[in-house]
Amino acid sequence: AQSVTQLGSHVSVSEGALVLLRCNYSSSVPPYLFWYVQYPNQGLQLLLKYTSAATLVKGINGFEAEFKKSETSFHLTKPSAHMSDAAEYFCAVSPNFGNEKLTFGTGTRLTIIP
Amino acid sequence: DTGVSQNPRHKITKRGQNVTFRCDPISEHNRLYWYRQTLGQGPEFLTYFQNEAQLEKSRLLSDRFSAERPKGSFSTLEIQRTEQGDSAMYLCASSLAGGRGSPLHFGNGTRLTVT
Numbered sequence: 001a002q003s004v005t006q007l008g009s010h011v012s013v014s015e016g017a018l019v020l021l022r023c024n025y026s027s028s029v030p031p032y033l034f035w036y037v038q039y040p041n042q043g044l045q046l047l048l049k050y051t052s053a054a055t056l057v058k059g060i061n062g063f064e065a066e067f068k069k070s071e072t073s074f075h076l077t078k079p080s081a082h083m084s085d086a087a088e089y090f091c092a093v094s095p096n097f098g099n100e101k102l103t104f105g106t107g108t109r110l111t112i113i114p
Numbered sequence: 115d116t117g118v119s120q121n122p123r124h125k126i127t128k129r130g131q132n133v134t135f136r137c138d139p140i141s142e143h144n145r146l147y148w149y150r151q152t153l154g155q156g157p158e159f160l161t162y163f164q165n166e167a168q169l170e171k172s173r174l175l176s177d178r179f180s181a182e183r184p185k186g187s188f189s190t191l192e193i194q195r196t197e198q199g200d201s202a203m204y205l206c207a208s209s210l211a212g213g214r215g216s217p218l219h220f221g222n223g224t225r226l227t228v229t
Contacts (some may be wrong), residue, residue, distance in 0.1 A: 010153075041117070041222065042222050042223075043207070043218045043220030043221050043222045044205070044207075044218075045220070046217040046218065049217065070221070090156050090157070091147055092156070101147070101159050101162060101170065101219070102157075102159065102211055103159070104156030104157050104158070105156050106154065106155055106156050106189050107154075107155070
């Protein structure tokens with residue numbers, strides 16, 4: 001079975017600082033990995049996805065993630081945090097290409113300090 | 115594209131009552147998913163449809179849960195004899211089946227509270 005682990009249920013960064021949200025995966029086959037963002041009282045929105053085409057994936061709102069097989073990681077980063085980035089972020093994995101049956105991590109709540 | 119619509123947004127019910135939620139996907143999407151999200155957790159897959167066919171159900175979906183998508187458009191999720199443990203956000207998502215891995219588009223969810 002595939003799974004993802006998000007390290008840190010809460011992360012706080014100052015406005016303008018680097019955002020780093022950690023995700024490690026467990027999979028016996030090449031994984032397909034995703035990051036989603038959830039704003040309060042809303043559904044999830046796809047930030048970016050890794051489908052083996054390139055290890056560095058760029059997403060919306062200035063976010064990017066790097067797939068590192070040696071570290072089984074897919075950490076999400078943004079060079080400069082903005083107040084509007086405050087939300088909950090979920091890492092997710094799917095068993096095969098084109099399959100949207102996702103297994104989500106427990107989420108990381110990002111707080112931006114003015 | 116009006117997005118995925120879910121109704122109602124909130125539902126409060128007493129234990130033992132039946133509830134039904136509705137999801138209207140993006141019109142051209144042929145796949146529809148139901149997920150459940152409890153407080154402090156990520157969404158958990160419940161079931162999905164391709165057109166009107168229910169292709170997979172999670173073991174989380176007990177006999178009290180039933181989902182339908184009768185004409186391949188909107189879907190309903192019914193919970194019979196609700197229990198307090200059913201309290202959660204129920205999320206619907208839709209996508210277009212295809213080799214490039216169409217992303218899921220989520221609705222804003224229905225929050226169920228069982229008292």
